[in-house]
Amino acid sequence: MAEPGFAYSEAFLQWIWENLLFDLSDLQTISGKAVTVLNPGKKNASDGPDFKQAILEIDGLRWHGNIELHTKSSNWKSHGHHSDPNFDTVILHVVADSNPEQVQTLNGSRPFTLNILPYLSDKLHLFLKNFEEHSPELPCTSGFHFISEEAFYQQIELAHREYFEKKSDDFLSFFDPNLLPSKAWKQALIISIWDGLGIPHNRVAMAETASELLTKWSGQNITEGLALSLEMAGFTNSDSTLNWNYKAVRPANHPKQRIEQAVRLSAAILRQPFNHFLSADAIHLWEQWFTKTALSQTTRFEILFGTVYLPGLFVLGNLFASGSLKSASLSSWKNLRTPIPASLLKKFQPFHLQDKRYRRKLGSIHQLNSYCKASRCSECFVLKKAIQS
Template identity: 25%
Template sequence: MVQEDFLHYIWKHKKFHQQDLKTSKGEHVVVISNGEHNFNAGPDFFNAQLKIGEQLWAGNVEIHIKSSDWFLHNHETDKAYDNVILHVVWEHDSEVFRNNNSIIPTLELKNYVASAALKSYKKLFNSNQNWINCENDFSTIDDFTITNWLERLYFERLERKSAEILSLLKASQNNWEAVLFKMLAKSFGLKVNGDAFLSLANSFDFSILRKSQSKLESLEALLFGQSGLLDVEVEEPYHKALQNEYYFLKQKFKLDNTLVMAPSFFRLRPNNFPTIRLSQLANVYFGHQNLFSKLIGATTVNEIYSLFMVETSEFWKTHYTFSKASKATKKNISKTFVNLLIVNTIIPLKFSYAKYKGQSLEDEILNLVEALPTEKNSIVDKFNSLKNISKNAMQSQALIQLKTEYCIKNKCLQCAIGNKLLNH
């Protein structure tokens, strides 16, 4: 049995024989306009134009697998469906009526769909054992189709991230600097400590960081103290100095860290320990006032690199934790880490800010993200094994969007690649 979204696809793209179309009552149907696809509540297609018999109609089209689904969904009592002029179904098994008991003309599609289209559909959706439905045919898709689809997917991904950022903006009372700090904190925590670092950033007002920004010891005391890393007693002068400074800040600003998630050290490389990342974050803000304005003004990757070329404070050059010394090494923020910040924080923030201001930065954003190397992860690696397509970070981000929002959800009929295969 076909799925309803396939019928939407067939109707929307006119993938059916249109000569001698007839309703279940034998009336001729001429499709002048299929209407506008509605993805929200209500009929499936708005403002269609049809000729049924000798009568011209303008109204909505509803699509179901079986005619009786009309009653299953209680459309007969919903006034939103009173303007339906045609009921398009795969199988006609029941007459349907409007709220005023008038019969709605029904078109049974199964006798009008080309066998090749049906065969392509079944081939695509009967691949349950594959990583993605089109796994066996993905390599046959031309580069032009893939490149254009990936660019669209990338901006679709940015739109989704933008909704999250604008939510943070509202919670921060339209303070873009505060939003940047929260997003950077989450990114500095990486996958393991991202949520913990975000809870840390949410635990105090950004104005407190502003007031502590002129003194590195105050910044580190604020971040380490709120994260709970100063709660234990350690016989180390640096630790004691941070404890004293944090106690002062806590009293002055009435700080509370009871809701802050404890950061984890488990299964992390030493350079990603929360101690190291928090010290680096403190140094970024110690070195830059108005960081948001500087990042918005930066138009090249190298300009952004220069803003994050900082190290930890002196103590962490010989430590990874408060309690144990280690071999002296510089622990600066690497370009690889900054690339992650650009992809996951800075570009989405630039995109959201431009959207907020009613501006478009598509060219600048593409120039930035295409200048970064492709990401390495299981999704990108698998796609590249099917067809070597990811050459930069824009494409790797788009492939993540493709897998998570289309392939996993079987939305092949809304995918340019799935459409291409069906059109074959």
């Protein structure tokens, strides 16, 4: 049986304090002193108290100092704060404890203790309960009668920016610094595309095939490139050690089909003069390649334009100090509208949003994967707005 009190992580307690998600109207310390929070302080990312430079009014006097938070009062001592001089400047110990106790610092002072457990709203408790139960739906979709579309899109825009940064880092993982920058960048672009065409089951095998192909093929003869890649992949050569997963693979996503598409696109990239990539107009090369190679711009390729090509151009702009290329790729990403399969975004359906822009925003995928599925609810604007409404 769970112990009474706050049965959730300290990270959530810090989030509650940072965003003042509790009743502020009649706060009192455990000794009965009135508390007014003028500034909750700045979250501390290094050693020492959780929040610094807080400003409080306690029993009519203004205090400036640091704040430490624990789910239980006893954690003060178990974490060693009673013998750590870094905590001598704590003016308020915030807990969410059904039986709070006074604590003491190394220099003998006894900071005020505020137990915020009685001041937490029913909406917050509802969310925490849903979160703990690991519902198949998002915790914030259950029990809340108000979801702010403004807050939702504020969060999606944040996720959209973060996703671009992540995909730029992913691109760099395929960049070989031992090659000339022009050759290394083209190879990273090609391997990234093969990797993306291998989603979800065959990313590693596709990327490894591309890496080997680039050591033996110049891109001039597509028939030759296709024959080499099929041999390297093991489809015409049983000596290959690559593992291909065919489980639940649709015909359009079969490795042989994806390899042929990848070879045609790779040939177009290899034949393209490198200086053409250094212009802001390089964004339009993607469409030209599909026309020349008679490939169809399917949803998968539209997604790869955003998740591979634009981040790749941004990386190239950094490598060659081209502000115009960086600006053009970032602007294109911000305004990108990509059709995303409804199955990937079905967890947003309970929000009943009138504005459906999220269905064509790649940041929505990042939101689900890096915030919702990763349980980073404490960092999300949507939940904060819902609790405060």
